[in-house]
Amino acid sequence: MRDSLTERQELAVPSNSAASEAVPNVRTHSWLFLTANLTEERFFLILSVFIGIFAGLAVICLRLAIDWTSISLLGPAPSPHTLAVLLVPAVVGLVIAVLVIHVFPQVRGSGVNQTKAAFYIFNGRIPFRTAVGKFITAALAIGSGQSLGPEDPSLQIGASLAWVIGRRMKFSREKLRLLAPVGAAAGLAAAFNAPISAVLFVIEEVIGRWSAAILGSVVLSAISSVVVVRSFLGAQPLFRIPPLATVHPTELLAYAVLGIVGGLAAVVFAKAIGYFRPLLVALPKATRYFQPALAGLMIGFIGYLGAPQVMGAGYESIDQAMHDHFTWTVLAGLAGLKILATTLSIITGTPGGMFAPTMFIGAMLGGAVGGVERHFYPHLTGTTGTYALVGMGVLFAGFMRVPMTSVFMVLELSGDYSIIVPVILANAIAYVISRSLQETPIFDLLTRQDGLNLPSLEEQREEGILRVEDAMKLPPAPVLDSRLTVGEAIEQLQGTSSDVFLVRSAPSGWGSLNRDVFERVVNEGKSGATLASLLPAQPLPYLHPDHPLEMALRYVEQTPLVPVVSRADLGKLEGIITGEDVFARYRVATGESP
């Protein structure tokens, strides 16, 4: 590539001697030449790759740390009725509380909202200390059996590393802000081993909008982090996906039931967190030393009594559920216990994520619903693995309220497109139920409880957008042809009271003339002059009916009226819009009188 570039440069060099002297210079320093001409945009893209690499390395270390902590504290095969299972989460909970209160106060909770706050409030800033703290406390919490996952901490660690790498660069504020989502995507992609889902989640939940500039950086960082993780830990997903059954159309009804159950479970889960979390926050500050420990004790007790599966991230249990290890009653019980255990961990502010528990609950519920349905309708072809997989997406859609991510997550994890229809159907049902019964999405709820006022991306997404067609009106005077003479134009305009007239120039240009211009030309005795000769050199800007209304604001200051033309025929006038029309429409939208 470098050779071909040099070749092209050679061809472009003029044959004079001065230029000839410059050629060896370009050849010798082509690398410097390239780097010296890096725009901020390109440099940011390059940096995104490095952010991805470092985030990937950090996430690998986090996974190893969690595994090592778990083996060391709970043993290689945690089983019920052992003291370690009962006591370790509680004892480690005390350590975590001390660390969170005295050493790393910014690491409470999942990390998604903190990353979102960094993007919207702190210009992308997440201090390195937060990454270190999150790493240590999340490894301890998850490794000791708290019902949390490593994905959200990975997301925050990635965002923090991005800040550490990019902070010294002379980036614009916009780019500095973008560091957080770029790093977040890298961290999440590495933790999930699923780059598409990570990119979609960050776009859906953190950034909330699409643009080529953002997408390029986010995708690059996500992919580079996944490449790093896969080269060290392998390309396999977090759990082994069993062969999935092809879904018969009549079976969609069964998946619809799964959507309903998943939607209701998501509401219960979100409402439990939303209700209990403020209650615990309101308790005296001294109790915060004991809250994670108490949560740990209760989770340990659940494990001690016979359900150690609910402890930790639970990937092995998801794997087992997918492979028909549990009966439907056990699956349903595990789903309920996991909701309880995760609620305990989250409301006490223990550092760790909600992704893995959500997947766990979804997989168990899916398996349970599949089991019940197969019990009563044995002809159903769906395996437990298929239902569990769809169930994961269902809870994701209902609890996290990220419908696109939920669909792509299932597809990406399974690598099987054949289940897309049940996934979309069940996810959509769960999403609709969750939205109907739980007004505020969980991340927005937590943000508001923490006193932050970050934009709700779901609300933003669903806000009705006003368009030009909502404010435009019919032109009050006929449109003039630029080939008409002034005399002919005045004849056409007889009986109209407008002061400004639109002029159509062949083939698709537009202009406007004031009545006083006509009067001046007539007075000068130039009635035979064409309108084209009177139009200013700069053509009039125009809009289309489907343009957002805010776009009209850019033009109404420059010109008294803006033509609104058809997209199919730029010479066809659909209407006109003025500044007054725009503001009148906005007043109507906000409930004021126009």
Add this chain to the structure above:
Amino acid sequence: MRKPALEPITSRPPVVIALLVLLALVGLFCVGRLVHHFQQEEKALARQLYWRSLREQVAGKEDLAIQHFRAALSYDRDNFEYQLALARALVDSGRTQEAESYLIGLWERFPQNGEVNLALGRLAAKEKSLDRAIQYYHNAIYGLWVSDAEQNRVQAWFELIRVLIGLGARQQAEAELLSLSANVPPNAEMELRTANLFAEVQDYEHALTEYRRALGSDPTNAAALAGAGEAAYKLSRYRTAAGYLEAAAKARPQDAQLTQLLRTSQLVLENDPFNRRISRVERDRRLRKIFQDAGQRLDACIEAGAPQTSNSPTSSDLMSPLKGRWTKMKSKLGLLGTSRESDLPDEIMDLVLQIEQQTTACGMTAKDQALLLLAENRAGVEQ
């Protein structure tokens, strides 16, 4: 104290990029070492858990073994050996659905693996799914084996045939046996097993051939001798049967069934009136003796109360006409050996056959069995 302002360094992108590349290389190296070390530790831990599970399995602690197989897999999740061991343990503990799920996962990764296909075949057989069982067993037979491929393939084949017999698919079992017999290595034990299976599906012709092959490898093999004798007996080749059975009985003098078969075969040979090697006088003598023996048996049975047989609701109702026919036939015996005997030998044997059939409920001695066989086979008895 105020910190000094950070110097922007994007004005020197080559330096920044070089620095980042260097840091990335160092990071990749260090994390690579860390991952390698950790994975080695995890694999060692998985191996420990695996051995522990095997010990628990031997000790009959199936549930604990399964739990530790799972734990082993969580530390070395792609390990073929552990996955297969877990699946087998699950099959043994009756959790077939879960086992199948694991095995299908393995099968997707190693569709030609003999062990996986064999395990899936066993599972399908357990679920009485004939087509799937045949498919997986065939995959196992023609699949890849890590060691002892020939031996394992033949074993899988035997197992498939046993499954087919068990599921009542006799014709398919026979077809498989015919293929197998062409591929069985020259080994007395294998040939004997093949022969036994042929006998089990009542293909005595092939069974006899296989027993003979087995005897070719091991002429003193008592099981092969007995099997060959029994197969020959079933084929009505009583002379051959007697030869093999005699040799087998020497090796197994306590085997009552063997002795019984030998005795019956000998009696058939001794009493066969249709033997072409005997004189006409001898034939008539044998016919008369058979006829007399049948008559005595009929009398004894009537005297004993003519117990009901499965063939007739009231055997005594049938015994009396038989007795009448016997008495009538007795008067014709004088015609034997004369030019007017016509079909008399066949008529005598027909009556003997009916008497023996009707009196089975009175108990069958070797002699009765022999008479029955003689009456049934007549010209079919091996000369």
